[in-house]
Amino acid sequence: MSSVLSPGNLLSPAEAAELLGVKTQTLAVWRCSGRHGLPFVKVGNFVKYRRSDLERWLEERTFVHTSEANEK
Numbered sequence: 001m002s003s004v005l006s007p008g009n010l011l012s013p014a015e016a017a018e019l020l021g022v023k024t025q026t027l028a029v030w031r032c033s034g035r036h037g038l039p040f041v042k043v044g045n046f047v048k049y050r051r052s053d054l055e056r057w058l059e060e061r062t063f064v065h066t067s068e069a070n071e072k
Contacts, residue, residue: 009050011054027049031047036057038053040053
């Protein structure tokens with residue numbers, strides 16, 4: 001089985017929200033508005049998040065100082 005589809009790599013919105021420290025409703029708003037460009041996967045009627053996408057998304061938002069963050 002591909003590592004992308006290994007158990008634990010696809011997270012529910014509740015699991016993703018917990019990992020990111022936000023509410024599931026916040027993730028829903030981000031999905032609908034496209035805000036922050038957080039990737040998600042549709043599996044039938046379900047929304048899932050790849051753990052690797054969340055980790056990469058967090059890494060892209062890691063800064064040393066606030067002026068660096070304001071440049072993005």
